Amino acid sequence: MTPAARVATSIELLDTIVAAARGQGAPADRILAEWFRGNRFAGSKDRRAIRELVYAAIRACGPIPESGRAAMLRLAEVDPAIAPLFDGSRYGPAPIGEGETAAQGGIAPDWLTQRLAADGIADNEAVALLDRAPLDLRVNTLKSDRAGIDLPEEAEPTAAPQGLRAAAGTKVEQWPAYREGLVEIQDTGSQLACLALNAQPGETVIDLCAGGGGKTLALAAAMDNLGRLFACDTDRGRLSKLAPRAERAGATMIETRLLDPGREMEALQDLVGQADAVLVDAPCSGTGTWRRNPEARWRLTPQSLDRLLAMQAQILDNAVRLLRPGGRLVYVVCSLLDAEGPDQFAALRERHSALALRQLALPLGRERGQGIRLTPHQDGTDGFFIACAGAA
């Protein structure tokens, strides 16, 4: 493909991505993967270039753009290599018309940019939300450890006890160490969220929003496969990804529980008052993960945020019921909005006055409200809020 044809294709893909974001359709990654599958004439260099262009254009727009072309014109404003490719060539985009307008730049839709700024995420902190994420790994202590592992490529230790950072684009999935479960791909912030729970061998631990089990696997390693570890989620598809991952990681102790939304406690009755520790990695707006998922900022609305806030409060109340006396709860969101983090946690402690604040000692992050905030700018991790409370 010519460079101009790649731009034209990227514009078409951006049209699909914008429509999907408006209608809560497929994520950008899936749209790209499907296009690549159906258009084999695009070689690996074309695919890489198109992916780069599409994501650069998504990052360059703040609010959702009118069209793929407007998004690409916005990229042309910040990348001088793009405008000359609007050359009207056979497979290229039409020349830029006089007075044709580009999409608006910025960090996010205006309402969201303002909310983040009010919550202390402005200037460099805001810009860093759209950086490219590094590739972080966690060495699985069920099979190896950071000091002893032999990897095919360089990786620097991170602040997480078993964390390593590889060069972006490293094909970790092709490493024998990955296929054999010695390393997992996991952001340093996620690793620290697991560390905050301080899960110990022999304990009863509940990962209440386990999803595909990224954090569950880290908890199983911390517990050395000893004790009881429950991975719960309302999403059957996500939860079903855990079994093969657990097998690869040698995590043999995990029991999964599929929960019915709105009736979660029915599947958890036998665990009421039993847990030494509950991790609530709650569904959230994901404002801290835009580095990986920049088009997510076009999907969030004030209404969907309100729904998430209600869901988080409900899940936290469920978590409290699972704690044994003296048990602990760690609340995690990969969001930098105070409403989802510090305010949600403070409201939990107001509803349950017997919950005592537990201080966290993490190697990264700064205090925010009653917990710790990690940010891409300050900590080089995804954005997180993490807090811990203990039952009387």
Ligand SMILES: C[S@@+](CC[C@H](N)C(=O)[O-])C[C@H]1O[C@@H](n2cnc3c(N)ncnc32)[C@H](O)[C@@H]1O
């Ligand atoms: C942030 S994700 C979890 C990610 C996961 N812990 C990991 O590390 O990969 C939040 C999860 O909460 C789940 N969820 C949504 N509503 C829930 C509910 N009422 N109870 C439990 N889990 C719920 C979602 O399906 C989603 O998988």
